[in-house]
Amino acid sequence: MSSIMTNASAMTALQSLSATNKALNTTQGRISTGYRVAEASDNAAYWSIATTMRSDNKALSTVQDALGLGAGKVDTAYTAMNKALTVVEEIKLKLVAAVGASEADKAKIDTEIKARQEQLKSIAGGATFSGANWLAVDTKDHATPGKHDGASIVSSFDRASNGTVTLGKITIDVQPIKLFDTGFADANNDGVLDAGEEFDAVDMGILDGLRLGTSGKRDNAATAATAGTVAATDGYSVTTLKVTGSNDIQIQQMLNVVEKALSEMTDAATILGAAKTRIDLQKDFVSKLMDSIDRGVGQLVDADMDRESTRLQALQVQQQLGIQALSIANSNSQNILSLFKG
Known part of the structure; x- marks a missing residue:
């Protein structure tokens, strides 16, 4: 019809x-x-998942920045620690040279040792990155004065299946690596090279706190040694020791102190080296994780340009x-x- x-x-x-x-x-x-799901109306489920994953990826980008900042702090402390180790080793060599030396030669050796002691303070004081210094610290306001609370570096952003978000952290134990501490600590909580008079004479550190000449260990019972006189409680400090007027027995005790300090500094460098490696590994993981999330989002919402053409x-x-x-x-x-x- x-x-x-x-x-x-x-x-x-x-x-x-x-x-x-x-x-x-x-x-x-x-x-x-370039998207097959550009808006919630295109596919509400995929759009919601992709939006959440993109948000998490932005958070991971911030974590990556935090790891970079943390790496800078660790690198700075590690470099300074290694340099301080070299300087303390030089002090050790000067002490060896002082054994059996004349008073005139000891005076010259003291001059060289003094220069290196000042260098140690300069190294620790300059080991600052982004306002953080883990070698020259002040623990007066920490939970326990004299004991550093430690430092944390944000290392991960984790979302559980129920949507709960948590931040992972890499914790650096600053207590065993600090060289100087101006907090109110006893000898057992001193730093490695402590500040001495240049920073604060109240508290000493691993190198500046008094150590027993017989063992080289930090000890509250140690008392300042008197040149030329040997006592069981004789104590020495790496950043204040002098060989002028000291006999060979006392110089040997100074060597014990320096040797023990070197051992603690080596352990401190090991801690920093391990932290440096862990941060580098985490940075690499976060970078690959971000790429993986980008690929996952792409699988959900990206358009297949060959097919669409x-x-x-x-x-x-x-x-x-x-x-x-x-x-x-x-x-x-x-x-x-x-x-x-x-």
Whole structure:
């Protein structure tokens, strides 16, 4: 039946053309944005997951920055510690040279030792990165004065299956690596090289706190030695020891003190070296984790450009055919008019 009131063919062709145009717009949007899920309306579940993962990835980027900052602090302390070790070793060599030396030679050796003692203080005082110095510290305001609370470096951002977020941290135990501490500690809590008079004479450290000459260990019972006189409680400090007027027995005790301090400094350098390695490994892991998350998000929301390009060409052809079909359907009315021509 032919009708001029209702053109069923035209309506069918129009619906088909509208569907083709809608699909074409969707494909063109994917090609222009690069996403097949650009908004929540495209796929609410995938969009929600991708949004959360992108947010977590931004947090991981901040963690990566924190690790970089922490690495700078550890590197600074590690470099200074190694340099301090070299200087203390030089003091050790000067002490060996002082055994059996004349008083005139001891005076010259004292001058050289003094220069290195000042250098130790300079090294520790300058080991600052971003306002943090783990070698020259002040523990007066810490939980236990004299004992460093330690330092923490944010190392990870973790999201549990229930959505709970936690931050992982790498903790650096500063107590055994501090060289100087101006806090109110006893000898057993001193630093490695402590500040001495240049920083604060109240508290000493691993090298500046009094150590028993007999063992080299820090001990509250140690008392300042008197040059030329040997006592069981004789104590020495790496950053204040003098060989002038001291006999060979006392110089040997000074060597015991320096040797023990070197051992503690070596342990401190080991702690810093291990922390440096762990931070480097974590930085590498976080970087790879961020790449993995990016790939995961891409699998969910990125458009397959090869597929969309092929689909675009097919839809363009469908659009042209739809327009042609609609044109043919609209021409049916003209065909009806020809029936009434004489």
